[in-house]
Amino acid sequence: MTGLTFEILNTDGKARTGSLLTAHGAIDTPAFMPVGTAATVKAMTPDAVAETGAQCILANTYHLMLRPGPERIERLGGLHTFMNWPGPILTDSGGYQVWSLADLRKMDEDGVEFRSHLDGSVHHLSPERAIEIQRLLGADITMVLDECTALEASKDEVARSMRLSMRWAERCKAAFEERHGYGLFGIVQGGLHPDLRAESAETLQALGFDGYAVGGLSVGEGQEEMFRILDGVAPQLPKDRPRYLMGVGKPADLVGAVRRGIDMFDCVLPTRSGRTNQAFTRNGPLNLRNARHKDDPNPLDNTCECPACRNYSRAYLHHLVMAKEILAAMLLSWHNLHYYQDLMAGMRQAISENALDAFAAAFHAEQEAPETDDNVEA
Amino acid sequence: MTGLTFEILNTDGKARTGSLLTAHGAIDTPAFMPVGTAATVKAMTPDAVAETGAQCILANTYHLMLRPGPERIERLGGLHTFMNWPGPILTDSGGYQVWSLADLRKMDEDGVEFRSHLDGSVHHLSPERAIEIQRLLGADITMVLDECTALEASKDEVARSMRLSMRWAERCKAAFEERHGYGLFGIVQGGLHPDLRAESAETLQALGFDGYAVGGLSVGEGQEEMFRILDGVAPQLPKDRPRYLMGVGKPADLVGAVRRGIDMFDCVLPTRSGRTNQAFTRNGPLNLRNARHKDDPNPLDNTCECPACRNYSRAYLHHLVMAKEILAAMLLSWHNLHYYQDLMAGMRQAISENALDAFAAAFHAEQEAPETDDNVEA
Numbered sequence: 001m002t003g004l005t006f007e008i009l010n011t012d013g014k015a016r017t018g019s020l021l022t023a024h025g026a027i028d029t030p031a032f033m034p035v036g037t038a039a040t041v042k043a044m045t046p047d048a049v050a051e052t053g054a055q056c057i058l059a060n061t062y063h064l065m066l067r068p069g070p071e072r073i074e075r076l077g078g079l080h081t082f083m084n085w086p087g088p089i090l091t092d093s094g095g096y097q098v099w100s101l102a103d104l105r106k107m108d109e110d111g112v113e114f115r116s117h118l119d120g121s122v123h124h125l126s127p128e129r130a131i132e133i134q135r136l137l138g139a140d141i142t143m144v145l146d147e148c149t150a151l152e153a154s155k156d157e158v159a160r161s162m163r164l165s166m167r168w169a170e171r172c173k174a175a176f177e178e179r180h181g182y183g184l185f186g187i188v189q190g191g192l193h194p195d196l197r198a199e200s201a202e203t204l205q206a207l208g209f210d211g212y213a214v215g216g217l218s219v220g221e222g223q224e225e226m227f228r229i230l231d232g233v234a235p236q237l238p239k240d241r242p243r244y245l246m247g248v249g250k251p252a253d254l255v256g257a258v259r260r261g262i263d264m265f266d267c268v269l270p271t272r273s274g275r276t277n278q279a280f281t282r283n284g285p286l287n288l289r290n291a292r293h294k295d296d297p298n299p300l301d302n303t304c305e306c307p308a309c310r311n312y313s314r315a316y317l318h319h320l321v322m323a324k325e326i327l328a329a330m331l332l333s334w335h336n337l338h339y340y341q342d343l344m345a346g347m348r349q350a351i352s353e354n355a356l357d358a359f360a361a362a363f364h365a366e367q368e369a370p371e372t373d374d375n376v377e378a
Numbered sequence: 379m380t381g382l383t384f385e386i387l388n389t390d391g392k393a394r395t396g397s398l399l400t401a402h403g404a405i406d407t408p409a410f411m412p413v414g415t416a417a418t419v420k421a422m423t424p425d426a427v428a429e430t431g432a433q434c435i436l437a438n439t440y441h442l443m444l445r446p447g448p449e450r451i452e453r454l455g456g457l458h459t460f461m462n463w464p465g466p467i468l469t470d471s472g473g474y475q476v477w478s479l480a481d482l483r484k485m486d487e488d489g490v491e492f493r494s495h496l497d498g499s500v501h502h503l504s505p506e507r508a509i510e511i512q513r514l515l516g517a518d519i520t521m522v523l524d525e526c527t528a529l530e531a532s533k534d535e536v537a538r539s540m541r542l543s544m545r546w547a548e549r550c551k552a553a554f555e556e557r558h559g560y561g562l563f564g565i566v567q568g569g570l571h572p573d574l575r576a577e578s579a580e581t582l583q584a585l586g587f588d589g590y591a592v593g594g595l596s597v598g599e600g601q602e603e604m605f606r607i608l609d610g611v612a613p614q615l616p617k618d619r620p621r622y623l624m625g626v627g628k629p630a631d632l633v634g635a636v637r638r639g640i641d642m643f644d645c646v647l648p649t650r651s652g653r654t655n656q657a658f659t660r661n662g663p664l665n666l667r668n669a670r671h672k673d674d675p676n677p678l679d680n681t682c683e684c685p686a687c688r689n690y691s692r693a694y695l696h697h698l699v700m701a702k703e704i705l706a707a708m709l710l711s712w713h714n715l716h717y718y719q720d721l722m723a724g725m726r727q728a729i730s731e732n733a734l735d736a737f738a739a740a741f742h743a744e745q746e747a748p749e750t751d752d753n754v755e756a
Contacts, residue, residue: 067701
């Protein structure tokens with residue numbers, strides 16, 4: 001567990017800025033990691049991803065184990081070389097996608113058997129195999145395999161599941177140490193039950209990890225519940241290790257979670273929205289299909305420095321969207337990732353000035369500014 | 379007709395290099411113009427298009443008149459501003475697409491009435507409106523409206539159609555002069571009949587144009603027939619004006635046509651192929667779906683300097699294609715446009731050294747090199 005060093009630079013309330021040093025470079029925190037599911041951040045070149053300010057991307061073990069296969073990626077020089085991303089890469093463990101995408105066949109203490117959503121072929125994932133795959137990929141940050149529990153599960157079921165995940169976390173750590181990976185994060189589970197979350201956080205710390213993720217949130221519980229859980233969990237995690245809120249989220253989620261002490265995020269929202277005609281702006285999201293953009297010579301956001309805003313009008317982006325042009329997805333994904341990175345940079349700056357409360361207040365005021373009739377024709 | 383100047387720099391047999399100066403910059407000829415149908419070269423940013431070496435792009439009047447509309451584009455600052463392409467733009471007249479895409483309703487001496495392929499709305503295109511639209515777009519090079527004749531039409535029908543196109547060319551020239559456009563090209567028609575082609579070339583020269591296009595080829599007649607017509611037509615066109623072979627073509631078509639004295643080309647092939655998993659290389663086309671690329675660490679072409687070749691393996695491109703990732707279309711389009719521009723640059727260099735025959739021989743020898751089992755699994 002010596003591959004990652006984490007230095008706290010500033011604090012502001014529970015929030016903090018830091019620098020997480022990996023084998024492929026440093027990550028300024030709080031950080032947002034774009035998602036490169038199948039070894040590509042969709043509709044973006046790696047150069048463009050880096051230009052948005054992103055320093056670390058996430059890749060999905062589930063997708064890559066099915067296609068093109070981790071052994072193949074290793075033979076081809078590892079994921080950094082394969083996808084031409086020289087910076088840090090965090091890989092998830094594949095667990096979440098097994099539960100959300102695959103056809104689950106069998107789950108027991110050892111691991112999980114499932115059918116691929118691509119071709120129906122049968123695969124097996126265990127804590128040991130999840131670590132092995134991430135090592136083959138060459139991950140800078142490796143995640144433990146955990147079981148995902150349904151939001152509607154009973155407390156008994158959540159407790160059983162969390163404790164299984166904790167036993168898997170222990171096996172992951174043992175497998176990781178054998179294979180000399182770069183950095184391993186544990187994942188706090190326990191659903192919406194503060195006592196189970198506390199038990200999980202304590203168990204993981206007793207094992208000792210390079211960082212601690214909070215899993216099982218942003219699955220439909222709502223922002224208020226998510227923040228309630230974070231209020232409880234964040235203080236139970238070691239101050240000197242990075243905290244990662246998995247799969248989150250909307251801009252307002254990021255602001256609220258940073259204020260609660262979270263350091264890292266990933267989410268498909270900026271890129272998926274970019275492919276479905278949505279643009280994030282200081283004043284809230286825009287739907288570029290909306291006919292009111294048809295003659296608008298203004299950029300998406302006149303304070304944004306991304307190429308989509310520097311070089312194109314809303315009218316042009318509307319045209320590309322209506323014509324179903326690939327460039328629409330390219331430019332809107334670029335803008336959205338840029339927006340997310342700007343938001344994180346703004347929060348880092350505000351924390352360094354002890355001004356995060358004012359930053360958050362300004363953020364919410366702008367987001368709440370009335371936006372004519374947008375989204376009406378969505 | 380004073381907007382364009384054309385200077386011949388070198389000749390080699392019938393082939394020549396030149397510089398065509400437009401209101402938005404110079405075009406080195408022989409030139410290949412990428413197609414930006416709907417005000418975007420598909421799956422490419424304009425910066426990337428320029429990086430391939432392209433100096434002039436083509437945009438389609440038919441598509442842009444239907445969506446977003448030429449008056450709207452003019453209000454938004456013209457096509458160069460709208461699509462963020464600062465270099466020269468050639469617009470076609472819309473004629474070809476009216477015949478190939480739209481539901482033709484009525485054709486007479488005045489013009490053509492058709493239903494949009496997008497929404498069934500009825501539109502009218504006349505020589506005067508075609509010129510007006512191209513002026514609203516801000517074209518650097520404007521094309522006359524012509525009628526497109528089916529390959530299987532009788533000679534009488536081809537003659538009737540060609541003579542109508544010549545009367546339209548005269549009306550286009552009058553409309554163009556009224557509107558002070560930048561440069562107007564006539565289009566030689568006449569199908570596969572050398573005498574009709576000669577009549578058309580002569581009629582156009584009597585009117586006087588900034589450049590002369592050869593239309594109605596690459597419509598299924600085959601390369602041999604196309605070259606036979608070019609052998610006849612090229613010498614009948616003025617030496618001091620650019621000659622443009624519309625809608626052509628495959629790499630070998632370009633080499634053969636340059637040797638016959640053609641200066642300009644456009645074709646969707648490099649970008650369309652890029653979106654359908656095909657890559658052009660010195661050794662012929664590759665189909666990236668082919669399983670033999672799955673483990674291949676080599677680039678598409680180890681002599682190519684494009685980003686797809688510098689940064690990615692065939693194995694990665696195969697993976698992107700199989701995963702239906704947008705980046706596949708982006709990288710393969712980029713490579714293909716780069717290949718086409720390299721081919722044109724190579725021909726310009728060879729002409730300047732009086733070595734085009736040797737260049738063409740080397741080109742064909744490489745293209746004919748046996749390519750294992752490629753295209754088998756297409």
